[in-house]
Amino acid sequence: DQQVKQNSPSLSVQEGRISILNCDYTNSMFDYFLWYKKYPAEGPTFLISISSIKDKNEDGRFTVFLNKSAKHLSLHIVPSQPGDSAVYFCAASGPGTASKLTFGTGTRLQVTL
Amino acid sequence: DSGVTQTPKHLITATGQRVTLRCSPRSGDLSVYWYQQSLDQGLQFLIQYYNGEERAKGNILERFSAQQFPDLHSELNLSSLELGDSALYFCASSVGNKLYQETQYFGPGTRLLVL
Numbered sequence: 178d179q180q181v182k183q184n185s186p187s188l189s190v191q192e193g194r195i196s197i198l199n200c201d202y203t204n205s206m207f208d209y210f211l212w213y214k215k216y217p218a219e220g221p222t223f224l225i226s227i228s229s230i231k232d233k234n235e236d237g238r239f240t241v242f243l244n245k246s247a248k249h250l251s252l253h254i255v256p257s258q259p260g261d262s263a264v265y266f267c268a269a270s271g272p273g274t275a276s277k278l279t280f281g282t283g284t285r286l287q288v289t290l
Numbered sequence: 291d292s293g294v295t296q297t298p299k300h301l302i303t304a305t306g307q308r309v310t311l312r313c314s315p316r317s318g319d320l321s322v323y324w325y326q327q328s329l330d331q332g333l334q335f336l337i338q339y340y341n342g343e344e345r346a347k348g349n350i351l352e353r354f355s356a357q358q359f360p361d362l363h364s365e366l367n368l369s370s371l372e373l374g375d376s377a378l379y380f381c382a383s384s385v386g387n388k389l390y391q392e393t394q395y396f397g398p399g400t401r402l403l404v405l
Binding site for chain 1: 292294296321323325331332333334335338345346348380382384388391392393394395396397398399401
């Protein structure tokens, strides 16, 4: 039962353009969402999070949007840079989940020159 | 650098053996989490400790166990290893003073290969 889904396994974007990574969830108890970036042979690096009381959170080039009615969130990276090339994981937690994170399967972003 | 350290970085062992993975959380963090990432899988939550006590359990096999010591470092013990246990094992930590909505910071992982 995949409660957090990232339906696009990969995405290719040109440098300078916007990257949009999507994530859907099914568990309505989730109320905290995070995005992590992962390079090969390294651990996931925290990027940005959003609580369910908000619908948008910005941090520099990264913005996360949350649509609770659609159970959908997205990560926007503007402008995309070659160093952004990595696997991006969406994760969620909620009061019924005892703070454990439930992860999606990841989207591999490739930013081309 | 997240401040979470894990040792060893790589581990190669044989089926039936037992190994111990070690994790030191970020300074000041009381909660430690263990996750497993198998080939082509997302990260799967195994277990959480908070200030020495088990707080939550996920899909952790009975052959696996963990503990958190008074200095807050944690160990994950994997025994009677099988080929399917080959995976990346990540430790994460968080402050731990809230029941949820906490950001977890991950270590670099231990890559386990069972031959």
